[in-house]
Amino acid sequence: MTASCRWIVFFIFTIGWSSHANGASYRTTPSSVAVLTDRIVTLACSFNGLSSNDPVIWEGPPDFTVISSGTAVFKSFNRHRIVGNADTGEYNLEIRDTAISDTGKYRCFTTSLETAGDATLTVVAPMDGAPDITGAELPLTAGRELLLTCRSRGGYPPPQLTWYNGTQPYRSIRPSQPGDNGGTDVELFTPDVTRWDNGANFTCVADQGFPNLVKTKAASRILRVHYPPMVIVPSHSVHVLEGRPTNLTCYVDANPRAAVSWKKLGDVLPIESAQRGSTLHIPNTSRRDSGVYQCTADNGVDPTGVGSVSLQVFYPPVIETTMDSKVTVMLHREDFSLNCQAEGNPKPQTRWRRKDTSLYWENPLRFHRVRYDVEGTYECVATSDGFPAAKRDVRIDVVGQPQIQSGSSFVSTRVSGSARFHCDVTADPLPDRITWSMSNKLGQEITLVTTNNGISIDERPTPDGRSSVLSLTDVSEDDEGTYICKASNMFGSHHKEIRLAVIKGSSMAVVISVSVVILAVATVMIIFVCVARARGWVCNGEEAAVPVPHSKPVPPLPKYARKPGHGTNDSGVEDLLELQELDGTLKPRPPPRTDKEWTAVGLSYTGLAHPAALPSYSSLERQRPDGQDIISPESIMEEGQGEDVVAVQVDPPLPPPKKRQKMWKRRGDRGPQNHHEAENVLNEIQAESL
Numbered sequence: 001m002t003a004s005c006r007w008i009v010f011f012i013f014t015i016g017w018s019s020h021a022n023g024a025s026y027r028t029t030p031s032s033v034a035v036l037t038d039r040i041v042t043l044a045c046s047f048n049g050l051s052s053n054d055p056v057i058w059e060g061p062p063d064f065t066v067i068s069s070g071t072a073v074f075k076s077f078n079r080h081r082i083v084g085n086a087d088t089g090e091y092n093l094e095i096r097d098t099a100i101s102d103t104g105k106y107r108c109f110t111t112s113l114e115t116a117g118d119a120t121l122t123v124v125a126p127m128d129g130a131p132d133i134t135g136a137e138l139p140l141t142a143g144r145e146l147l148l149t150c151r152s153r154g155g156y157p158p159p160q161l162t163w164y165n166g167t168q169p170y171r172s173i174r175p176s177q178p179g180d181n182g183g184t185d186v187e188l189f190t191p192d193v194t195r196w197d198n199g200a201n202f203t204c205v206a207d208q209g210f211p212n213l214v215k216t217k218a219a220s221r222i223l224r225v226h227y228p229p230m231v232i233v234p235s236h237s238v239h240v241l242e243g244r245p246t247n248l249t250c251y252v253d254a255n256p257r258a259a260v261s262w263k264k265l266g267d268v269l270p271i272e273s274a275q276r277g278s279t280l281h282i283p284n285t286s287r288r289d290s291g292v293y294q295c296t297a298d299n300g301v302d303p304t305g306v307g308s309v310s311l312q313v314f315y316p317p318v319i320e321t322t323m324d325s326k327v328t329v330m331l332h333r334e335d336f337s338l339n340c341q342a343e344g345n346p347k348p349q350t351r352w353r354r355k356d357t358s359l360y361w362e363n364p365l366r367f368h369r370v371r372y373d374v375e376g377t378y379e380c381v382a383t384s385d386g387f388p389a390a391k392r393d394v395r396i397d398v399v400g401q402p403q404i405q406s407g408s409s410f411v412s413t414r415v416s417g418s419a420r421f422h423c424d425v426t427a428d429p430l431p432d433r434i435t436w437s438m439s440n441k442l443g444q445e446i447t448l449v450t451t452n453n454g455i456s457i458d459e460r461p462t463p464d465g466r467s468s469v470l471s472l473t474d475v476s477e478d479d480e481g482t483y484i485c486k487a488s489n490m491f492g493s494h495h496k497e498i499r500l501a502v503i504k505g506s507s508m509a510v511v512i513s514v515s516v517v518i519l520a521v522a523t524v525m526i527i528f529v530c531v532a533r534a535r536g537w538v539c540n541g542e543e544a545a546v547p548v549p550h551s552k553p554v555p556p557l558p559k560y561a562r563k564p565g566h567g568t569n570d571s572g573v574e575d576l577l578e579l580q581e582l583d584g585t586l587k588p589r590p591p592p593r594t595d596k597e598w599t600a601v602g603l604s605y606t607g608l609a610h611p612a613a614l615p616s617y618s619s620l621e622r623q624r625p626d627g628q629d630i631i632s633p634e635s636i637m638e639e640g641q642g643e644d645v646v647a648v649q650v651d652p653p654l655p656p657p658k659k660r661q662k663m664w665k666r667r668g669d670r671g672p673q674n675h676h677e678a679e680n681v682l683n684e685i686q687a688e689s690l
Contacts (some may be wrong), residue, residue, distance in 0.1 A: 024047050024049045024050045024051065024054050024112040024113060025047065025049055025113070026045075026046070026048075026113070027046040027047055027048045027089060028046040028090075029045070029108075029117040029119075030043050030044060030045050030106060030107075030108050030117045030118065030119035031043075031044070032119050032120040032121070032122070033120075033121055033122070034121075034122040034213060035098050035121070035123055035213075036098070036123070036124050036125075036126070036213055036214075037098055037099060037100065037123055037124070037125050038097055038098060038099075039097075039098050040094065040097075040098070041094070041098055041102075041121065042083065042092050042093065042094045042095075043058075043093040043094075043095075043106055043108070043119055043121065044092050045058070045090075045091050045092060045093065045117060046084065046090040046092075047089040047110060049089075050110065050112075051112075054110045054111060054112045055069050055070050055110065055111065056068075056069070056070055056091040056108065057109060057110070057111075058080075058082070058091070058093045058106065058108055059106065059107045060093075060102075060104060060106045060107070060121075061103070061104025061105065061106075062104065064105070067080055067093065068080070068082050068091075068093070070082070070091075071086055071091070079096045079097055080093060080096075081094050082094075093106065093108070098123045099123060100123050100125055100156050101123075103121060103122050103123045104120070104121060105118055105119070105120050105121075106118070106119050106120070106121055107119075122210075123156070124156065124157070124208060124210050124213050124214060125154070125155060125156035126155060126208075127152060127153055127155030127159060127206060127208070127217050128153040128154040128155070129153045130153070130217040130218060130219045131150050131151055131152045131153060131159075131161060131204050131206045131217060131218075132150070132151045132153065132219065133149065133150050133202075133204055133219050133220075133221045134148070134151070135147050135148040135149055135221075136148055136221060136223055136224075139225065139226050140193050140223070140224070141225070141226050141227075141301065142192075142195055142225055142226065142227035143192050143194075144192065145189070145191050145192060146188070146190040146193050146223070147188070148187065148202060148204075148221060149185060149186070149187045149188075150163065150185070150186045150187070150188070150204030150206075151183055151184070151185045151186075152183035152184045152217075153183055153217075154183060155183070155206070155208055155214075156208075157208060157209070158183065158184050158208075159183075159207055159208045159209075159216075159217070160206070160207050160208075160209065161184055161185075161186040161205070161206055162186075162204070162205045162207070163186065163188045163202060163204055163205075164202070164203040164204075164205060165200060165202055165203075166200070166201055166203075170188060184206075186204070188204075193223070194225070194227070195227035195230070195253070195255070197223055198223065198224060198225035198227065199222065199223065200222070200223045201220055201222050201223075202220065202221050202222075202223060203218055203219070203220040204218065204219050204220075205217075205218045206218070224255075226255050226256060226299075226301050227254065227301060228254065228299070228303055228305065229252050229253065229254035229258040229298065229299055229301075229304065229305030230252070230253045230254065230305055231250050231251070231252055231295055231296075231297050231305040231306060231307035232252075232253070232307065233251075233308065234249060234250075234251065235309070236308065236309060236310060237309070237310045237312065238310070238311050238312070239312050240313055241285075241313070241314050242286060242287055242313050242314065243285065244284075244285060245281070245283045245284065245285070246281075246282050246285050247279050247280070247281050247282075248262070248279065248280040248282070248309045248311065249278065249279045249280075250278050250295035250297075250307045250309070251278065252278055252295075252297040254297060254299045254301070254305065256299050256300070258297035258298055259297070259299070260277070260278040260296070260297050261296050261298075262280040262294070262295055262296075263293070264291055264292070264293050264294075265291065265292045265293070265294055265308075270282050270285075270286075272284060278295065278297075280293065280295075285311075285313050286313065287315045287345065289313055290311055290312055290313045291310075292310050292311075293308070293309045293310075293311060294306060294307070294309075295307040295308070312345060313345060314345050314346065314386070315387075316344055316387035316388065317342050317343070317344035317382035317383065317387060317390040318342060318343055318344060318382075319341070319342045319390050319392045320341040320342065320343070322341075323340060323341070323380070323392065323394065324394065325392075325393065325394060325395065326394070326395040326397060327394060327395070327396050327397070328397045328398075328399055329370050329374075329396060329397070329398055329399075330370065330398075330399060330400055331370060331371065331398055331399065331401065331403075331428075331491070332369060332370060332371075332400065333367075333369070333370040334368065334369060335366065335367075335368060336366070336367045336370050337364045337365060337366040337367070338364055338365040338380075338394060338396075339363065339364035339365075340352065340364070340365075340380035340392070342380070342390060344384050344387070345384075346384045346385060346386075347384065348382040348383055348384040348390070349382070349383050349384065350363040350380065350381070350382045351363055351381050351383075352365040352378055352379070352381070353378065353381055354377075354378060354379075355377035355379050355393065360381075363380070372398050372403060372426050372427075372428065374396060374398055375396055375397060375398040375428070376395075377393055377394070377395050377396075378393070378394050378395075378396060379391055379393050380392045380393075380394065397428070398428060399428045399429070400427070400428065400492075401488075401489060401491040401492030401493060401494060402426065402427035402431055402465075402487035402488065402489055402493065402494045403425070403426045403427065403494055404423060404424065404425050404426075404487060404494050404496045405424040405425075405464075407422060407496075408498070409498055409499060410498070410501070411498055411500050411501070412500070412501040413475050413500070413501075413502060413503065414475075414503045414504075415476060415503070415504055416474055416475065417475050418472060418473045418474075418475060419472045419475055419479075420469055420471050420472075421436075421469070421472075421483050421485070421498050421500075422467070422469055423436075423467070423468045423469070423470070423485035423487075423496060424462065424466075425465050425467070425487040425494075426464050426465040427465055427466075427487060427489050429489050429490065430465060430466055430489070431466065431487040431489050433459065434459055434466060434468035434486070434487050435447065435485075435486045435487075436457060436468070436470045436483065436484065436485055436486075437483070437484045437486070438479075438482070438483050438484070439481050439482040440478070440481040441480065441481055445484075448470065448483075454472055454473040454474045454475075455470070455471075455472060456470075456471045457469070457470055457471075458471070466487075468485065470483065470485075472500075475502055476502070477502050477504070479502060480501060480502040481499075481500060482498070482500075483498045483499075483500055484496070484497050484498075485498070
């Protein structure tokens, strides 16, 4: 400032202080304003009570330099002038062709006021364009770092730069730094990018802070990230029926796009299969197509994507054809078994069934000891849910030496009477004939044949094999001895000895026989009372009360018929009983036999069953589920009826005395079941009398 200017300012302040007492005040105080470059802007300033001795002064940038005094403007400010009516106290400062250098604080005051009115003028220079973004021009690989730099292009005041990820501000940035061209630089940094960053829109926004004058500028960069394939399997296990089409699908997420291939682990793909994109199509599935299939996706970015699908093809059970339809086994073979192999999906349950029965055994079918009653047709049954059962028949043919059924080994008759000897044979193959011989008291063995002197042999086929009956008439004491029944085939022979006793006299034998009958009846009654007491049928001295079944009761299941969970046949007979209700009696039903001359095998061999394993029908009827027996005198008398006996034919005994007719009649009410039973009773009486 020159010396003359200083004197002028001092003079003005002196005048202002002298006129302070007049009371000048602001009517319009200068206010801040923003304007674009090369525009005209006016800063308003007016006073009330301004005297002629109060000069108005404008100061401005730089450093509050005096621009004008009153209406006079210094020459260095040739774009500035004072406008308004000075007479009314208006001293407005007008600036033409605004420039960035005009930006700053302005002050309007007079010497009579203690305070001055300040205002800020901002001259805005628009940016030359949107900011520039550098970095990530090429695709990045997942796991690498990301660095983006945003740089503004001119503009005053310098713009504020902000990064956005989509519409949300992104905070992983480094502080802004001034650029070499007067702009501003800001960096976006991420230590590692992921597959989820692919396609992300990173935007840099430049804002100068005066939205009414200039708009914000923005630039974007869409991020491209290469990442390895990720395989997604919608269903890890696929089930399909055999013969139906199926599709195995895997979804692949990869950048760049991956090449998808299918393979079957441990095998080749089905011949008719076709790949359609990421789907493997099998038009006609078979059981061989079951297995694990693998979907592989590769796009050059490690690692390779892999997905697995398990295919299960359901098909009905099938029994292997390698099993023979007929099996021949030797008699008395130990631990014989049949194994039935079946396949299917789901895995079938395999069991065995005796043909035409409802009895089942677990697989394999086992026999601890083979007997003739094992022979028959067995059916292997394979079942699985949702499919019909598969069945296959196997014929078991038991061959071996003859077996003569057990029976009475003692026969007695009187002189001049008759005697009959029974011999029932089971064999496969059957013997050509059954031979009889006799060993007399002298130890001589004589072969017997049918003659006209009282010897006859009647041989005929039976359902169980072959039966031979030796009949003697007009028996004499010389006929007493041991009679031998013998049967032979290619596997061996078997014989049975029956002792014949000839009783001398007739009347005494009849008397003894009647006595024995009476004694037997008494013995039976005593046994019945003892059994009743043992079973608890007598309480507190009361008489035994025998429970009477209904007219047609439901028979209980014999203990030996079927053991739950027991898959073996101990003897071949115990488990081969089919139970049926027949007038309140449980009886086995023999299976059909079509390839033999006789019509039944197995269960019809009543004499083959061991007494402990196959009780007689009467004992079956008495069995209860709880193991107790229902015993009646009649059932006790039937115990011997199931055995095969050889009896003699004698004259009927004399009538009993009148005082015992009632007892005799009660015994005879039931009557013999058959002719053999009557012979058995009389034969036993004769034996006991001896």
